[in-house]
Amino acid sequence: MTPVVELVDITKVYGSGVNEVRAVDGVTLTIERGEFVAVMGASGSGKSTLMNIIGALDVATSGTYRLDGVDVGELDDDALSLVRNRRVGFIFQSFNLIPxxxxxxxVELPLMYRGVPRTERRRRALDALGSVGLADRTHHQPNELSGGQQQRVAVARALAMQPALMLADEPTGNLDSRSTAEVLDLLEQVHAEGGTIAVITHEDEVAARARRVITLRDGRVESDVRR
Amino acid sequence: MIIWESFRSGWQAIIANRLRSALTILGIMIGVAAVITLVAFGQGASNSISASIQSLGTNLLTVFPDDPNEDGVIVNPAPRDLTLDDVVALSDTGRGPDIAGVAPVKSAPVSCTHADRSYRTTMNGTWPAYYTINNSELAQGTYFQNSDVLDGRRVASIGSTVAEKLFGTGDPLGAQIVCNGVPFTVTGVLVSKGSTGPFNNDDVILAPLTSVENSLVGYGPLNTISVQGVSPERVDAAQAQVITILDAQHGTTVETRDYAIFNQASLLDTIDQALGIFTALLGAVAAISLLVGGIGITNIMLVSVTERTREIGIRKAVGATRRYILLQFLLEATVLSLIGAVAGLVLAFAASFIEIAGIRPAIVPSSVIAAFVISVAIGLFFGSFPANRAASLRPIEALRHE
Incomplete structure (x- = not known):
């Protein structure tokens, strides 16, 4: 079976000459379908850059990256949008819902861009909101929801897309401990149902839920531990 | 579907920033209203002048004597006057098929009195055909007839100005006025035509040609001959026939011609042309304000894009392509300009009921359509720069934006 994420010798360089910074320096790793992976590292370790590359928000300077079998390295801006739209569900630290x-x-937004018909879209969005426990909050705007609820909307948005990869960047960074637990429970539930999840975090509590922990240091993979 | 969603999010942005949107719309509204209203005023001015010229008769040709030797060189040693023979020749429908009517005119300055009032005016001795040719209708009384001309009866149709001066509010019908010592009986009062420029069309008295000749001016040459074409379209053909007939009568050519023809329709054309330029100029000035309104749209859309950078980042992250972002912002700009156009249209319609300097604005449908099309084009054109900027944002940078 095709791996969901297949990074081969990925390098990302910012600047040039004396200012050159190798944010990601020759990372090779594979995430199989159904895995729950945590990517850890101190700030400046390159984990955000790597997350952008894995999420097809950015392209690597060199190396090969296949996302769900698609070589992302050669794609232009619009093609990257389409890849993200069909294969990646994002969960961001700052929720990133549209005010x-x-x-x-x-929740419907990505489905709209995918061209899913209105009624089908609405049904899937309501299902997803139901499964994160927000069936009674469907018509609230983000500013009428608590942080934890907003993040659950974001999880629903990712779920409704039925993505090959659910990519969470510090998903609990802005949440209190109770909301953190709720969101992590949701991620575990997605994993239990066969979803593939990559979480970028520096919190041990988050990493503890994952079945595999990859640690980055200075843009390289320092350790890759399966449990 | 995407268009509808994009429209909705554009609309939401407009609603969310009501004051800002309203001010932008105001710019377009003023531009559109200015274009439509000023063009309407130009058209109104043109209409009112055309109407006053048309009241003198649209098919009218006036033949008057002209000096062929006006450069001092003698090209025609014996220029002829206009005579009744010319009138008879012009009346020959075989030679002038496009000539509908001919009337000789002999004018005399007269001083007329009635009771204790006196007024100086012009008396035109003519034939009954003059009424139709010159579009002169009677408000009251009866037209003088061919028999009146044959008998040399001293009857007169007086212009409304003359009636007012000599009779005030009294009834002129049947009264006797004395012009240069000769008594005339008033049998009709003409419908008022108003003024054409400084010339008062109501300051005239019409009487049978023979009675004017008998008692006032004698049997000399005619002052003018009024000729009517069969239709406004055939006036030029009628003019050509008049020339052919009179050249034969007088034995003249284009160089030695001893008469000239004044064509009311060509005057109308000239005035229409001049007013057209005037109207276009007004429209152009107004179009500048529309342009300024368009720049207002660019400005506000740039603010909108900057404010919503993060939103654009989110949309792109979840899969919006350039096209969708472009569409969303273009629609927002177009909605702004369309609302402005509709508001401007309403304003212009309201303004068209206001009369300025006696001119009632006439809204020109094509200017309405043009203003609409232009304002939508302005929305697209001036919105495209900010929309493009939004569409080109890189998602990671846009997401980082606070």
Missing amino acids: RMSAVSN
């Missing part, structure tokens, strides 16, 4: 749009509209 002044109801929860259900936010």
Whole structure:
């Protein structure tokens, strides 16, 4: 079976000459379908850069990256948008919901860009909101929801896309401990149902839920531990 | 579907920033209203002048004597006057098929009195055909007839100005006025035509040609001959026939011609042309304000894009392509300009009921359509720069934006 993420000797360089910074320096790793991986590292270890590359938000300077079998390295801006739209569900530290749009509209947004018909879209969005326990908050706008609820909307948005990879960047960084637990429970539930999850974090509590922990240091893989 | 969603999010952005949107719309509104209203005023001015010229008769040709030797060189040693023979020749429908009517005119300055009032005016001795040719209708009374001309009866149709000066509010019908010592009976009062420029069309008295000749001016040459074409379209053909007939009568050519023809329709054309330029100029000035309104849209859309950088980042992260972002912002700009256009249109319609300097603005449908199309084009054109900027944002940078 095709791995969901297949990074071969990925390098990302910023600047040039004396200012050259190798944010990611020759990373090779594979994430199989159904894995729950945590990527850890101190700030400056290159984990955000790596997350951007894995999420197809950015392209590597060199190396090969296949996301769900698609070589992402050669794609232009629009093609990257399409790849993200069909294969990656994002969960961000700052939730990144669109203000002044109801929860259900936010969840529908990626499906709209995918061209899913209105009724089908609405049904899937409501299902996803139901499965994160927000069936009674579908028409609230982000500013009417608590942080934990907003992050659950974000999880629903990712879920509704039925992505090959669910990519979470510090998903609990802005949450209190109770909301943190709720969101992590949701991620575990997704994993239990066969979803593939990559979480970028520096919190041990988050990493503890994952079945595999990759630690980065200075842009390189320092350790890769399966449990 | 995408268009509808994009429209909705554009609309939400407009609603969320009401004051800002309203001010932007105001710019477009003023531009559109200015274009439509100023063009309407130009058209209104043109209409009112055309109407006053048309009241003198649209098919009218006036033949008057002209000096062929006006450069001092003698090209025609014996220029002829206009005579009744010319009138008879012009009346020959075989030679002038496009000539509908001919009337000789002999004018005399007269001083007329009635009771204790006196007024100086012009008396035109003519034939009954003059009424139709010159579009002169009677408000009251009866037209003088061919029999009146044959008998040399001293009857007169007086212009409304003359009626007012000599009779005030009294009834002129049947009254006797004395012009240069000769008594005339008023049998009709003409419908008022108003003024054409400084010339008062109501300051005139019409009487049978023979009675004017008998008692006032004698049997000399005619002052003018009024000729009517069969239709406004055939006036030029009628003019050509008049020239052919009179050249034969007088034995003249284009160089030695001893008469000239004044064509009312060509005057109308010239004035229309001049007013057209005037109207276009007004429209152009107004278009500048529309342009300024368009720049307002660019400005506000740039602010909108900057404010929503993060939103654009989110949209791109979840899969919006350039096209969707572009569409969303273009629609937002177009909605702004469309609302402005509709508001401007309403304002212009309201303004068209206001009369300025006696001119009632006439809204020109093509200017409405043009203003609409231009304002939508302005939305697209001036929105495209900010929209492009939004569409080109890189998602990681946009997401980092606070």
